[in-house]
Amino acid sequence: MKNIISNILKGGLPILCLGMTVTSCSDFLDRPPLDAISPGSYYTTADQLxxxxxxxxxxxxxxxxxxxAGVATFDNGTDNQAARSGNTGMFLQDQWKVPTAGGIGMNAIRNVNKFINETEAKIAAGKITGSSDLINQYMGEAYFIRAMLYYDKLQTYGDFPISLTELNIDNDLVEANKRQPRNLVARQILSDMDKAIDKLQVNFASKVRINKNAALAMKSRMALYEATFEKYHRGTGRVPGDANWPGKNKEWNKNFTINQDDEVNFFLDQAIDAAKKVCDAVPLTTQNNHVMNPGTVGNFNGWNPYYDMFASPDLSKYPEVLLWRQFNSNLTPSLAHLTSNKLRGGAATGWTRGLVESFLMKNGLPIYASGSGYHGDTTVDLTKTDRDERLQLFVFGESNDLDIDQKSIDLINKQRVKEGKPTITKLLFDAATLFATDQASRDVTGYRQRKFYNYNPDMQLGQTFSDVDGQIIIRVEEAMLNYIEASYLRTGSLDATATGYWTALRARAGITAPISTTIAATDMTKEADVNRPSYDWAAFSAGQPVDATLYSIRRERRSEFAGEGLRNDDLIRWASLDQVKNYQIEGVNFWDQIYQNPSFVNDKGVSLIIADGGAKATMSAKELTKYIRPYQIQKTNNILYNGYTFYQAHYLSPFSYQEMQLCSPDGTAENSNLYQNIYWPVEANGEAIK
Structure with a gap:
């Protein structure tokens, strides 16, 4: 046991897992604390902490x-990425309903509160032995974790009860579950983050454990989220101080006051400060050498350092990676994943036409701008030509290598010789697997993500979890973009620091034109044209177009973090979903040229393409558009055939009907201290009102 704990403390083992359960107002009663291990009886040394x-x-x-495909699917359900089944919960009215029962998930918060309070008391009394640096480190992690737990509640529900002590049978649990205004919840989160930042070490355990720079970057995310949420959702009832804010008539809020502008500025200032500290400490050093494809067979890694940052077992060597998850297939049970194996096939996902078209040309111009040099989209290769190199690197095109393993190539050639076909030297991507019988191996849009794909065949074994590439959790590029956005919103202009960060990000992507060139060429009448099928949802906030500079900042963020799972949170905090009505997700231009690919004919010479809209259809009809529409392939029994439509209630989650009753002073959901979020009904199984 001592050896196991020692390895964990040194970062020698991958991150472990403890499942979290949900609770209700009554679930606090008669629960053994911390899974029967009390901080008072166990945590007495730094190592134990x-x-x-x-x-x-x-x-x-x-x-x-x-x-x-794990991390390669985290953008699913947005305008960036499409899963096979689509995001029915968010974009249909009758699929997301008020739960009949279910708690708000306070168990983890309760446990962390108990750990913090009891341990802080023991530290003050001198009852914890060991290195003071380690004691501070682990207490810093605990404050970080509590901040993250509350941040999840803030994003999910908005206003939320704040409890910093362990609740027990002697507490009035109904009283304790009074929702507090979201800005106060956010301020508490930042307070915990400040405590964490003060205690954490700069570079600890090879960055597989929470550290000071990772906490600074996360603080900038949290502060920017709240600043922009309060800015763009103002007047909707989701922001404290709004005339229709559901918390305004609650007795405990009778003395609550807020200056909404000052609150937004406070959080922007917090984001700016935290982001600058970490960005100044960790500049971009991992560069893109502008090599877009492996050069030789067997050259699995090392052909482009920037590409490798997303497909490497050891991310500690990349300064930009501030926190990462380590995997190890030699452990029992194996701690590995299947990302590379699934990306080798279609992984039942795909990047969208909207995302792909939003990437700039290398000359800094949008594809529609005069003189952009855009080559069109009749093939994926042409779509990528002369574009932002993040698009070139991280989407498979017809001429990109898929397999450069000699053993695999030899096996393929053996079969090709039998069939009288010429041998190959490398296996190219050639075409998406749009018609695979195995639905889990299908490409949904034709734009297959290459980010996180490791060419090493040892990472691609499908019979077992074999991919041990590290998972990026936080990287400094996010803090850079947080600073750019927050400082522009705060001052209305780009300062030298923001310009420097932005220029560095663009240069690594192969874009050398001045930022001003891009902004001047950005036409918001095109970007915010809801009749343009591939328009960018982030061109809007609260149903109105944003200015060209702010949109360009958002587009940069979209390009930098494509496929990494930040898109949904961004769209929510920007209130960028109001205008989404009957929006059709689209993929590659299929019907001009790609449909002719020989791989779309089976071994009996029969085309795999059926585009009649019937129950056996495999492709959307050419009459609809030349672009793949994955949710308009079949007309019958297809609830997404008319596209995505957003409902205002869906910006926040509803509380369950039973939970509202349990946390009510008179037992009625209507008078609950957990008052329902706006546009959600106070009834079990109720749908969004608006």
Whole structure:
């Protein structure tokens, strides 16, 4: 046991997992604390403290696991990326309903509160032995974890009860579950983050454990989220101080006051400060050498350092990676994933036409601008030609290598010789698997993501979890973009620091033109044209177009983090979904040329393309558009055939009907301290009102 704990503390083992359960107002009663291990009886040394926070890592961060492509699917359900089944919960009215029962998930917060309070008391009394640096480190992790747990509640519900002590049978649990205004919840989150930042070490355990720079970057995310949410959702009832804010008539809020502008500026200032500190400490050093494809067979890694940053087992060597999850297939059970294996096939996902068209040309111009040099989209290769190199690197085109393993190529050639076909030297991507019988191996849009794909065949074994590439959790590029956005919103202009960060990001992507060139060429009448099928949702906030500079900042963020799972949170905080009505997700231009690919004919000479809209259809009809529409392939029994439409209630989640009753002073949901979020009904199984 000592050796196991020692390895965890040194970062020698991958992050472990502790499942989290949900609770209700009554669930606090008669529960053994901390799974029967009390901080008072166990946590007496620095090493023992370190075993507590590690259990929450897979709860507070996305986890790359399971029989799917994991991290390469985290943008699914947005205008960036499409899964096979679509995002029915968010974009249909009758699929997301008020739960009949279910708690708000306070168990983890309760446990962390108990750990913090009891341990801080023991530290003050001198009852914790060991290195003071380690004691501070692990307490810093605990404050970080509590901030993350509350941040999840803030994003999910908005206003939320704030409890910093362990609740027990002697507490008035109904009283304790009074929702507090979201700005106060956010201020509490930042307070915990400040405590964490003060205690955490700069570079600890090879960055597989929470550290000071990662916490600074995360603080900038949290502060920017709240600033922009309060800015763009103002007047909707989702922001404290609004005339229709549901918390305004609650007795405990009778003395609550807020200056909404000052609150937005406070959070912007917090984001700016935290982002600059980490960006100044960790500049971009991992460069793109502008090589877009592996050069030789067997050259699995090392052909482009920037590409490798997303497909490497050891991310500690990349300064930009501030926090990452380590995997190890030699452990029992194996801690590995299937990302590379699934990306080798279609992975039942795909980037969208909207995302692909939003990438700039290398000359800094949007594809529609005069003189852009855009080559069209009749093939994926042409779509990528002379474009932002993040698009070139991270989307498979027809001429991109798919397999450069000699053993695999030899096996393929053996079969090709039998069939009388010429041999190959490398296996090219050639065409998406749009018609695979195995639905899990299908490409949904034709734009297959290459980000996170490791060419090493050892990472691609499908019979077992074999991919041990590290998972990026936080990287400094986000802090750079947080600074750019927050400082522009705060001052209305781009300062030298923001310009420097932005120029560095663009240069690494192969874009050398001045930022001003891009902004001047950005036509918001095109970007915010809802009749243009591939328009960018982020061209809007609260149903209105944003200015060209702010949109360009958002587009840069979209390009930098494509496929990394930040898109949904961005769209929500920007209130960028109001105008989404009957929006059709689209993929590649299929019907001009791609449909002729020989791989779309089976071994009996029969075309795999059926585009009649019937129950056996495999492709959307040419009469609709030349672009793949994955949710308009079949007309019958297809609830997404008319596209995505957003409902205002869906910006926040509803509380369950039973939970509102349990947390009510008179037992009625209508008078609950957990008052329902706006546009959600106070009834079980109720649908969004608006």
């Amino acid at each position: 370190g075993t507590f926070p590690i259990n929450y890592y897979t709860s507070i961060f996305p986890n790359n696991s399971g029989w799917w």
